[in-house]
Every structure is written in C-alpha cells, then in structure tokens.
Amino acid sequence: MPRAGLSEDRVVEEAEQLADEGRPVTLAALALRLGVQAPSLYKHVAGADALQQLVATRAKNELADVLARATVGKARADAVDALARAYREWAIAHPGRYATTLRAPRMDDAAEVAASNRAVQVTFDALAGYGLEGDDAIDATRFIRSTLHGFVTLKAAGAFELPDLDRSFARMVAALQQSLANWNAVTI
C-alpha cells in the first residue's frame, strides 16, 4: 500500500477547503478527498472534535493576521474603517472557517485561547489612536466586535433580505467611528 503522504497540516487544510465550500466536514468525506480510508485520518488528527479545534485555531490566527495587516499604520477613523472592511471581507470569503472562529475557545487548549486573544488584541490596538484606556477601551472593543460580528453573521445566515447591504455596512461603520470619537460622552 503506497503512502498518501498525509500530515496534520494537509488534513486540516483539506478540512478548511471542505468547510469553505459549505459541505459537511465529515471524516468520511475528508478521507475520500485525500484518497485514503477514514480510520487512517486518526494517525494525523485525534478525531472529529480535535480537527474542528485545529481548524478553529488556525482560522482565528489567520483572521488576526488579516486584521493586523489591514490596520497597520492607521489610526482612528481610518483604522476602524480598515478593520471593519477586512473583517467583513475575510468572513465572507471564508465562511466555513469564519464559522469556526465563533465557538468559545476550549479553555484547556492553550493554542486556541491564545489565538482568540490575538484577534481581540488587534481590535484593541486599533483603538489606540482614540486614546481610550481601561474600561473605556474594553467597552469600545466589545462594541466594535459585537457590531461587526453581528453584521457578518446575520448576512451569512441570510437574515438580511433587502439589497443595499454595502451602503448599510458603510453607514454602520460611520456610526461606529462617530461613537468612538465621542466615546467619553457615551455614558450610562
């Protein structure tokens, strides 16, 4: 029996493709694509759950990278705009992987926890130009994440039925920028 030359990375990559194509990521489907019998996959990943975990961790890291690249050298409104667009683009281009980033990180998986924190940190950093600190920065970061995440997932779920989504998104980003510029005045 000639070897297929698999590796953990190869298996995970194929799973990512499968997910982004919108197909169910089953070990059987994965094995078929890789030209191998399903049980052979266990030589490379510990099981279906572990595979999900690996895909999620890689996706979170990639999203963090994309956001970091998009916002480097920008500040305030420019940074928010770049962050929002990059976030939306990546999520829409990689729906399967994006979906995995939404799961709560398993606290016993240091790599996944770290990946989750990276993405949050990038958003946090992008707000540096606004001079927000402490609670202000925490609240603002949560506001941005909620809004972007909500828009993208509602869109992905097909919950928006009317056209003009681009305009709505742009307007939402503008509202975010305005709120952040006056964040100190936003009190409870």
Add this chain to the structure above:
Amino acid sequence: MPRAGLSEDRVVEEAEQLADEGRPVTLAALALRLGVQAPSLYKHVAGADALQQLVATRAKNELADVLARATVGKARADAVDALARAYREWAIAHPGRYATTLRAPRMDDAAEVAASNRAVQVTFDALAGYGLEGDDAIDATRFIRSTLHGFVTLKAAGAFELPDLDRSFARMVAALQQSLANWNAVTI
C-alpha cells in the same frame, strides 16, 4: 400498548426544553423523555430537520412577541433601551431556542419566513419615533440588529472573557441611542 398522548406541539415543546438545557436535541433523547420509542416521533414530526424548523419558527414568533410587548408605548431612546434589554434577556434565558432563530429561514417555508419578518418589523417599528424613513430606516434597523445580535452571540459563545458585561452592554445601548438620534448626520 397504551398511548402516550403525544402531539406535534408536545414534541416540539419538549425539544425546546431539551435545547434550552443545552443538551443535544436528538430524536433518541426526545423519545426517552416522552416515554416512547424513537420511531414513534415520526407520527408527529417529519424528522429531525422538520423538528428544528418548527422550533425555529416558534422561537422567532416568541422573540417577536417579547420585543413587541417590551416596546409598546415607548419611543426613541426609551424604545431602543427596552428593545435591547428585552432582546438580551430573552436570548440569555432561552439559549437553545435563540440559537435556532439565527438560521436563515427556509424560503420554501412560509411560516418560518413570516416569523422572521415579524421580528424585523418590530425593530423597524421601534424606530418610528426617530422619524427615519426609507433607506435611513433600513440602515438603522440593520445596525441595531447587528449590534444586539453580535453582543448576544459573542456572549453566548463565551467570547467575552472579562467581567463588567452589564456596563459594556449599557454603554453599547447608549451609543446606539446617540447614533440614532443623529442618524441623518451619519453619512458615508
């Protein structure tokens, strides 16, 4: 064999409970709770998918009712505040059912489509006091939905790691109110 006295409603209700308890909603688990063998459930619902569909439709209607009750007789900032709190409370109190409301409605299921539209309509109506019309109202509705949905799902996913969530939420609502009050000035 004595009859168990099941009905579609009874089965769906038990599925809702199961979901809100965080347990996987399998036909086997459902049958066990109802004191019946799994295949018997097919006399009342068409299958696992159809069951999900029924739960989702009922959940969407219930959420729409809750939001409508919360906002009746209120306007502008009061309406937004009531809407936001009611949305969050219901979602957190009924995590399993809330999760089903996120799926895109199946376009071939008129009942589910109608239920989805009702929830959007309530949000839309709550903005009436701001005098927003046409595109303005559409954009604002999407903004609100995105923000609330994003916050709730990120919270449900355990994505927020730090405390002070209530303060962050209140602040977010305040930012929403401010943005809506100045919505005309929020241009792209």
Add this chain to the structure above:
DNA sequence: CACGATTGGCTACGTCTAATAGCTTTTTAG
C-alpha cells in the same frame, strides 16, 4: 352498539458517522 377506518404506538432493519483494535507495510535510525 358495532365495525371499519384512522391514528399512534411498536419492532426490525438499513445507512451514515465516529471511533477503536489490531494487522501489515513502508520508512527511518542506529
């Protein structure tokens, strides 16, 4: 009231997925 039709249970079975055990072959290390 009786009896046929409908309804609501059941058992048995088939398919799919995940997972484990244990075997064989290939590759690699010493």
Add this chain to the structure above:
DNA sequence: CTAAAAAGCTATTAGACGTAGCCAATCGTG
C-alpha cells in the same frame, strides 16, 4: 542490516436518523 516507529489497511462497535410494515387503540358513522 535490522529493529522500531509511522502510516496505511480491514473489521468491528456504538449511536444517530430514517423507513417499512405490523398491531392495538380510538373514533365516526350506520
């Protein structure tokens, strides 16, 4: 060159969904 590790395989189990078809309970109508 050989022994160990790695990477395939087959076979099997367990659990989920779903279908077929049987039989008892209930209902409706003459």
